[in-house]
């Protein structure tokens with residue numbers, strides 16, 4: 001479905017996974033934040049990354065679209081394949097990568113532009129000028145995140161006028177508008193009220209037939225509700241990964257069980 | 266003990282504030298007083314509409330327009346040069362350069378602002394003007410162009426420093442959003458960071474204009490002393506400030522009509538900067554409503 005166009009040699013993989021992480025270690029200067037991680041994410045699934053604060057969840061999710069490139073002294077060892085392509089290969093165009101691997105952040109961060117311009121942004125920076133096409137996509141994306149009915153009369157208004165939950169859905173719409181194949185979300189609901197949280201969970205559930213999701217969350221119920229697979233991290237190590245059902249009812253490692261219990265209790 | 270010294274400090278601060286207010290009031294008072302006397306001899310209509318300014322000649326004309334056009338012309342040249350250059354430097358320092366480069370270049374740039382303006386004036390006269398004359402035939406020895414350009418160089422640090430602060434204040438989360446959408450550095454800088462910092466940048470530009478309008482030494486040295494109603498930057502002109510210097514330093518008898526022209530010119534200058542500052546405040550408020 002997703003074509004991988006590459007100059008020169010194509011890195012071949014047998015599997016059809018959306019993301020394949022092989023022996024990944026990452027460093028902030030001398031500090032090793034992730035230690036020899038191996039993880040596979042299947043297309044059209046939701047994978048939850050859980051674990052105590054500081055265990056490296058954000059580091060990992062930000063590796064997947066190279067958002068850590070801007071941090072001085074950050075370094076990666078091992079391989080990260082997205083749709084079979086090694087994203088840390090020198091030939092990779094980072095901007096193109098991020099169009100395929102979109103990201104939603106913890107705090108809603110709409111641009112200081114109108115609602116319409118926020119969603120249209122990704123298309124416009126790609127040089128797309130066709131008005132009807134952009135309009136169509138904006139409407140479609142806003143409908144996908146179930147925001148359309150709330151904003152359809154105010155598309156020209158500044159996005160800062162929206163509530164936090166609406167802003168976060170707008171940010172998701174902005175990401176979806178460029179039709180990425182993978183959507184990364186780093187604690188997307190931690191700044192939101194329960195109703196907005198439920199809306200976003202619902203939306204992820206609806207959209208996973210079209211996108212691959214990787215979600216960091218501290219909310220165990222949320223991980224249990226929306227994810228197909230769960231990966232538990234502890235101090236930079238991937239302790240356990242498996243079907244969410246199994247991780248939550250019958251974890252293979254004691255530490256996972258303690259963490260999940262503790263978070264539930 | 267501590268309470269007592271606090272009282273003294275408070276008193277000192279109050280005296281300082283009072284002194285400032287009184288000084289301003291006094292300046293404005295003198296300016297107004299002399300201006301009123303001036304306008305008992307010269308009609309306001311003549312002052313505002315006559316196209317010549319020749320108070321020191323036998324055939325006297327008191328039209329402020331030539332001086333005003335001189336001020337506006339040099340300011341336009343200075344702004345047209347300093348705003349793009351200053352902004353590009355600010356964006357480069359903020360979005361592209363490494364931290365070390367920035368920590369070296371920014372203080373150096375701010376040093377430009379510490380150069381005495383008389384040095385700039387001299388620089389305009391002996392270096393920039395001959396250089397420009399090599400490129401533009403017909404450029405006079407004194408002109409709005411070279412004075413304006415050098416004034417522009419002088420103003421760059423103001424524009425850069427203030428817009429850099431505004432860019433720096435844009436939250437990192439916005440840049441992150443832009444990069445996360447696949448924006449290049451250029452797109453992030455010009456489509457997201459700069460618009461988000463626009464209110465601060467506008468204030469920077471307005472302050473730069475204010476500074477250009479009030480600048481005296483450079484234009485007195487390099488722009489000429491010929492009041493002329495023109496928008497041609499290649500010929501000698503005279504600005505309001507340069508005229509005030511010319512008369513203040515000259516041998517015009519005090520208490521004469523000729524001498525009072527500098528107060529009328531001064532109050533015009535005051536009105537101009539006042540207008541500009543008000544516009545700056547208004548714009549700032551308008552943008553704040555839009556972005557907060």
Ligand SMILES: Nc1ncnc2c1ncn2[C@@H]1O[C@H](COP(=O)(O)OP(=O)(O)OP(=O)(O)O)[C@@H](O)[C@H]1O
Nearest residue numbers: 028031033051052053054055056057058059060071
């Ligand atoms: N920019 C950075 N420079 C240095 N160390 C960092 C940086 N960012 C993160 N770290 C360190 O890397 C480790 C992992 O951080 P990370 O942000 O990935 O944790 P996390 O699992 O997302 O935590 P949280 O749940 O609190 O968000 C932490 O020990 C943290 O201190």
Ligand SMILES: [Mg+2]
Nearest residue numbers: 057058059186
């Ligand atoms: Mg985190």
